Amino acid sequence: MKETLSGGILHLRVTPAQMNRLRSGAALTGKPLADYVxxxxDDALNLSEQIVELRSIILDYQSQGAATEAASPNTAATAVVQSASVETLLLLRQLVKPEHTRAAHADLARLSIPPIPLA
Structure with a gap:
């Protein structure tokens, strides 16, 4: 069943390049432009919610694991924090443009910090 669209109308100005990208994406998926947008x-909102949830998980495990980390650095909490951190980074990479990723990698290189490679 199709969802009723009674939430309101959103008027949005975009650049010609953005409009071309939107139209191309809609055509590739076979959807009308409005459905594609x-x-x-929806995808952006869902991804944002996932990032917030992962951030919450990381903070919870960091606060829980801070006391035990000194005694045993290889705890399950540490593994979960590392996993959630990497997942968050990978989700964020889906949102940013390649040129922003390159700029971030350049900043990391200046700080002598290796970037996490994509799989």
Whole structure:
């Protein structure tokens, strides 16, 4: 069953390049432009919620594991924090443009910190 669209109308100005990307994406998926844009919005909102949830998990495990970390650095809490951190980074990489990733990697290189490679 199709969801009723009675939440309101969103008027949005985009650049010609953005409009071309949106139209191309809609054509590739075979969806009308409005449905395609709604899908992008839903995807972005879902991804944002996942990032917030992962951040919460990381903070919870960091606070729980802080006391035990000194005694045993290889705890399960540490593994969960590391896993959630990497997952968060991978989700964020889906949101950013390649040029932003390159700029971040350049900043990391200046700090002598290796970036996490994509699988």
């Amino acid at each position: 709604r899908g992008l919005i």
